[in-house]
Amino acid sequence: MALTSLLISSCLLFLAASPALASNSEGEALCAFKSRLSDPNNVLQSWDQSLVNPCTWFHVTCDSQNRVIRLDLGNSNITGALGPELGRLQNLQYLELYRNNFVGKIPEELGNLKSLVSMDLYENQLEGEIPKSLSKLKSLRFMRLNNNKITGSIPRELVKLSNLKVLDFSNNDLCGTIPVDGPFSTFPPERYELLTICTTGALTLYIFTILSNISLYIFSFENNKRLNGPELLGLASYDFGC
Amino acid sequence: MSFLLLILFTLIVATSEETEAEALLKWKSSLYQSGSLASWGIRNGTSPCSWYGISCDPAGNVGDLSELVYLSLFKNNLVGPVPSQLSRLSKVRHFDLGHNHFNNTEYSNFSAMPSVLYLSLFLNNLTGVFPQFILKCTNLTYLDLSQNAFSGPITDSLANLSKLTELYLDSNNLIGGIPSVLGSISGLRILILGDNSLGGPLPSSLSQLKFLERLDIISAGINSTIPPELGACTNLNYINLSSNQLSGPLPFTFVNLTKMREFDISSNNLSGEIPGEFFKSWPELIVFKVQNNSLTGRIPPDIGLAKKLTVLWHLPDSLSQLPNLSFFSILSTNLTGMIPPDFGRNGMLQFVHLGSNPFFGELPQGLCTGLALIEITVNMNNFSGTLPSCLKDCSALSRVRFEYNYFIGNISEAFGVHPNLNYFDLTGNSFTGKLSGDWGQCSSLELFHIDGNNISGEIPATFCKITSLKDLSLASNLLTGAIPMELGNLSSLFKLNLSDNFLSSQIPSNLGSLTKLQRLDLSRNKLSGNIPSELGNLDHLILFDLSQNNISGKIPNNLGNLLTMQILLDLSRNSLAGPIPSDLGKLIQLETLNLSHNFLTDQIPKSLSSMLSLESVDFSNNNLSGPVPTGKAFKDDSPQAYVGNPDLCGDFSRVKSLVMQIPLRIHIAIEKR
Numbered sequence: 001m002a003l004t005s006l007l008i009s010s011c012l013l014f015l016a017a018s019p020a021l022a023s024n025s026e027g028e029a030l031c032a033f034k035s036r037l038s039d040p041n042n043v044l045q046s047w048d049q050s051l052v053n054p055c056t057w058f059h060v061t062c063d064s065q066n067r068v069i070r071l072d073l074g075n076s077n078i079t080g081a082l083g084p085e086l087g088r089l090q091n092l093q094y095l096e097l098y099r100n101n102f103v104g105k106i107p108e109e110l111g112n113l114k115s116l117v118s119m120d121l122y123e124n125q126l127e128g129e130i131p132k133s134l135s136k137l138k139s140l141r142f143m144r145l146n147n148n149k150i151t152g153s154i155p156r157e158l159v160k161l162s163n164l165k166v167l168d169f170s171n172n173d174l175c176g177t178i179p180v181d182g183p184f185s186t187f188p189p190e191r192y193e194l195l196t197i198c199t200t201g202a203l204t205l206y207i208f209t210i211l212s213n214i215s216l217y218i219f220s221f222e223n224n225k226r227l228n229g230p231e232l233l234g235l236a237s238y239d240f241g242c
Numbered sequence: 243m244s245f246l247l248l249i250l251f252t253l254i255v256a257t258s259e260e261t262e263a264e265a266l267l268k269w270k271s272s273l274y275q276s277g278s279l280a281s282w283g284i285r286n287g288t289s290p291c292s293w294y295g296i297s298c299d300p301a302g303n304v305g306d307l308s309e310l311v312y313l314s315l316f317k318n319n320l321v322g323p324v325p326s327q328l329s330r331l332s333k334v335r336h337f338d339l340g341h342n343h344f345n346n347t348e349y350s351n352f353s354a355m356p357s358v359l360y361l362s363l364f365l366n367n368l369t370g371v372f373p374q375f376i377l378k379c380t381n382l383t384y385l386d387l388s389q390n391a392f393s394g395p396i397t398d399s400l401a402n403l404s405k406l407t408e409l410y411l412d413s414n415n416l417i418g419g420i421p422s423v424l425g426s427i428s429g430l431r432i433l434i435l436g437d438n439s440l441g442g443p444l445p446s447s448l449s450q451l452k453f454l455e456r457l458d459i460i461s462a463g464i465n466s467t468i469p470p471e472l473g474a475c476t477n478l479n480y481i482n483l484s485s486n487q488l489s490g491p492l493p494f495t496f497v498n499l500t501k502m503r504e505f506d507i508s509s510n511n512l513s514g515e516i517p518g519e520f521f522k523s524w525p526e527l528i529v530f531k532v533q534n535n536s537l538t539g540r541i542p543p544d545i546g547l548a549k550k551l552t553v554l555w556h557l558p559d560s561l562s563q564l565p566n567l568s569f570f571s572i573l574s575t576n577l578t579g580m581i582p583p584d585f586g587r588n589g590m591l592q593f594v595h596l597g598s599n600p601f602f603g604e605l606p607q608g609l610c611t612g613l614a615l616i617e618i619t620v621n622m623n624n625f626s627g628t629l630p631s632c633l634k635d636c637s638a639l640s641r642v643r644f645e646y647n648y649f650i651g652n653i654s655e656a657f658g659v660h661p662n663l664n665y666f667d668l669t670g671n672s673f674t675g676k677l678s679g680d681w682g683q684c685s686s687l688e689l690f691h692i693d694g695n696n697i698s699g700e701i702p703a704t705f706c707k708i709t710s711l712k713d714l715s716l717a718s719n720l721l722t723g724a725i726p727m728e729l730g731n732l733s734s735l736f737k738l739n740l741s742d743n744f745l746s747s748q749i750p751s752n753l754g755s756l757t758k759l760q761r762l763d764l765s766r767n768k769l770s771g772n773i774p775s776e777l778g779n780l781d782h783l784i785l786f787d788l789s790q791n792n793i794s795g796k797i798p799n800n801l802g803n804l805l806t807m808q809i810l811l812d813l814s815r816n817s818l819a820g821p822i823p824s825d826l827g828k829l830i831q832l833e834t835l836n837l838s839h840n841f842l843t844d845q846i847p848k849s850l851s852s853m854l855s856l857e858s859v860d861f862s863n864n865n866l867s868g869p870v871p872t873g874k875a876f877k878d879d880s881p882q883a884y885v886g887n888p889d890l891c892g893d894f895s896r897v898k899s900l901v902m903q904i905p906l907r908i909h910i911a912i913e914k915r
C-alpha cells in the first residue's frame with residue numbers, strides 16, 4: 001500500500017498566540033496517535049493540543065466529565081500505524097477506525113481499554129498477530145477485525161471475553177483452529193445448550209437453545225486459508241497448522 | 243445569662259465571721275437576676291453543698307480557692323474591674339474571663355500567676371498598656387487579649403513567655419510595630435496581631451517560627467516588603483496580611499509553604515507577577531485573594547491546578563488597568579465573582595478564556611474595546627445579560643464559546659461578519675432573534691451550535707454558503723419554515739442536527755449529497771412528505787433520527803446501504819406505511835432500531851435476524867403481522883417492543899422440528915394477547 005503522502009500530521013500548538021495550557025493526558029495520547037498518521041482529508045485538523053481537553057475536537061466524543069468515550073474515524077482515508085498511546089483512553093467505549101489504511105500491528109496496549117464496547121478495525125492493512133492482551137477487554141461486545149492481513153493463531157485467551165456478541169475475523173491470514181470455549185461456544189454450559197455447529201469452509205454457525213428461545217450466532221472466520229475447523233479438544237493444539 | 247459557674251467569684255471570700263453560706267447568699271443578693279439560684283437559701287440548711295451549682299469537698303466545705311485549677315467566667319455580663327485577688331489563684335491553669343464587660347482594671351496589683359497556661363481577657367472593655375503581670379506568667383502557652391482597647395506598644399518582654407504557642411492581640415489600639423523578638427518564641431503556632439495601629443515593618447525574624455501555622459495581621463498599618471525569609475515557615479497554612487501597606491513582590495520562596503490553605507494578601511501595594519508555581523506547590527489551597535494590589539502580568543493559567551480552590555474572589559479591579567493585558571485565562575476552578583466593568587478598556591484583549599467557573603454578572607461592555615478579540619470562551623459559567631455590542635465588529639474573532647450561561651439578547655444584532663470565525667457555540671442560553679444571512683460570509687466557520695435557545699424565523703439559504711461548515715446544530719429552538727435545499731451544498735458537514743424545532747415541509751433530497759455526514763438528526767419537527775431515497779447515499783452515517791415528524795410514504799429500500807449505521811436508526815412516530823424493507827437486514831452494525839408508532843404493514847423481514855449488533859428494537863404500534871425474527875435482540879426485548887400490532891406472533895416451527903430430533907429442555911411460554 002502506498003505511503004506516498006509523507007505529510008505527517010501534528011497537533012496544532014499556537015505557540016505565539018495562545019500559550020499551551022495545563023496538559024490533558026487524553027489529549028496528549030490522541031495527539032501522539034495523530035503524529036504517526038497521514039491525513040490527506042484533514043479529518044484531524046481540529047485536534048488542537050492547546051485546548052484544555054479534546055472534547056471539542058471533531059470526531060472525538062466525551063462524557064459529561066470530559067473523558068473520551070468515542071473515536072469515530074471510520075472511512076477517513078487515514079494512513080499510518082496505530083501506536084501504543086490509544087491504550088491510555090481508559091473511558092473509551094467505541095474505537096471506530098474501520099475502512100482506512102492503518103498498517104502495522106494491533107498494539108497490545110489496546111488491551112488496556114477496560115471500558116471498550118466496540119473495536120472496529122476492519123478493512124485496513126493491519127498485520128501481525130492478535131495480541132493476547134485483548135482478552136482483558138471485559139466490556140467488549142463487538143470485535144470486528146475482518147479484512148486485514150492479520151496472521152498467527154486466534155489466542156485461546158479470547159475465550160474469557162464473556163460479553164462478546166459479534167466477532168468477525170474473516171478475510172485475514174489466520175491459522176490454527178477456532179476456539180470453542182467461552183463466547184466461542186458463547187455461553188456457560190450450565191445455562192445454555194449448544195445444539196449444533198455447522199461449518200461451511202471456515203464459516204462456522206453455532207446454534208443454541210436458551211430456555212424457550214433459539215439463538216443464532218455467527219462467528220465468521222471465512223477466508224482464512226490456513227485456518228482449520230473448530231478445535232478438536234484434546235486432539236490438536238490450537239496453533240496446529242501455523 | 244449563664245450561671246453555669248463551677249466555682250464562686252472570689253469576692254465572696256468568707257470572713258471568719260460569716261459562714262460560707264452567708265457569703266454565698268450575700269453575693270446572690272447582689273445579682274440582677276438569680277432565678278437559677280432559687281435553691282440557695284438558709285432554709286435549706288446551713289450547708290450550701292446541695293445548692294445548685296455548688297460542689298463541696300469531703301469535709302463539707304465549698305472550700306477556699308487555693309486549689310483552684312480551672313476558672314471560666316466566659317460570656318457573662320460581668321462589669322467593673324477585674325479584681326486583682328483573682329491573680330492570687332496560684333494553682334490556676336485555665337483562666338478565662340472572656341466575653342464580659344470588664345473595664346477600668348489596675349493591673350499593677352496583680353500577682354504573677356505561676357501555674358497559668360491559658361489566659362484569656364478576650365472581648366472586654368479593658369484599657370491601659372500591656373499588663374505587666376502577664377509577662378511573669380512564664381508558663382503561658384495561650385494568651386488572648388484581643389478585642390479590647392489596650393494601648394501602647396507590644397512590649398519586647400513578651401519574649402519572656404517562651405512557651406507561648408498561641409498569641410492573640412488583635413483588635414486593640416496597640417502601636418509601635420511588631421517586635422522582632424517575637425521570632426524568638428520558638429513554639430509559636432498561631433500569631434494574630436491585626437486590627438491595631440502597629441505600623442512598621444513585617445520582621446524577617448518571624449522566619450524563625452518553624453511551627454507557625456497561622457499568621458494573621460490584617461489592617462495593622464504594616465509598611466514594608468514581605469520578607470522572603472518567611473518561606474522558611476513551612477508549617478504555615480493560613481496567611482492573612484490584607485489591608486496593610488505591604489509593597490514589593492510576592493516572595494517566590496512561598497512555594498515552600500506546601501501546606502497553604504488560605505492565602506490573603508489583598509488590599510496592599512504589592513507589585514510584580516503572581517508566581518504560577520504557587521498553584522502547583524500548594525495542593526491544599528482553598529482561598530486565594532490577591533485583589534486590590536498593583537500586581538501585573540497575567541493571572542497564571544496554572545491557577546487551574548489548585549483543585550480545592552473555592553474562595554469567593556472578586557477579580558482584581560486592577561486587571562482593567564493593565565495596559566498590555568492581552569491574554570487572560572482562568573479555567574475550571576471554583577473561583578467566583580464578576581468581571582470588573584472596565585475589563586478590556588485597554589483595548590488589547592485578544593484571548594479571554596474563562597470556561598467552567600461560577601463567574602456571574604454581565605460581560606463588561608468594554609470587553610472588546612480595540613476590536614482585537616480573537617478568542618472568547620466563557621462557557622459553563624453563570625454569566626447573564628446581553629453581549630457587549632463591540633463583538634459584532636470584532637473581525638478577528640476565531641473561537642467563540644458562550645455555551646451554558648444565562649445570556650440574553652438578539653443574536654443577529656450581537657454578531658456581524660467574522661471571516662476568521664472557526665468555532666461558534668452559544669448552546670444553552672436564552673438568545674432570541676433570527677439567523678442572519680450574514681453568517682454565510684463566515685468563510686472559515688467549521689462548527690456552529692446554537693442549540694437550546696429561542697431562535698426563531700427560518701434558516702436562511704445564504705446560511706448554507708458556509709462550505710467550510712462541518713458541525714451544524716440548531717436544535718431546540720423555534721425555527722420554522724422548510725429545510726433549505728441549499729444545505730446540501732455543505733459538503734464538509736459530518737454532523738447535522740436540526741431536531742426539536744418547528745421545521746415543516748419535505749426533507750430536501752439534496753441532503754443525500756452530504757456524503758461525509760455521520761450524524762443526521764431531524765427529529766421532533768413538523769416535517770412531511772417522503773423519506774428521500776437519496777438519503778441512502780449517506781454511506782458514512784452512524785446515526786439517523788427522523789422520529790416525531792409527519793413523514794409518510796414507504797421506508798426506502800436503499801436505507802439498507804447505510805452499512806456503517808451503528809448508534810441509532812429511528813423513524814418512529816411518523817406516518818410511514820408499507821413494509822419494512824428487507825435490506826435493512828444489511829445493517830449489521832446497528833445497535834438500536836426504532837420503527838414504532840407508524841403504519842408499517844406486512845411481516846418483519848426475516849433478514850433482520852442478521853442484524854447481529856442489535857441491542858434494542860421497537861416495532862410497537864404498527865400494523866405488522868407474522869412471525870418475530872430470530873436473534874437475541876428480537877427475543878430478549880420486553881413485549882413492549884411489539885405491542886400495538888394486531889398479528890405478530892413468535893415462530894415455533896423450528897422449535898417443533900428440533901423437539902423431534904434432540905432431547906431438549908425447552909420451556910414454552912404462551913402469552914395471552
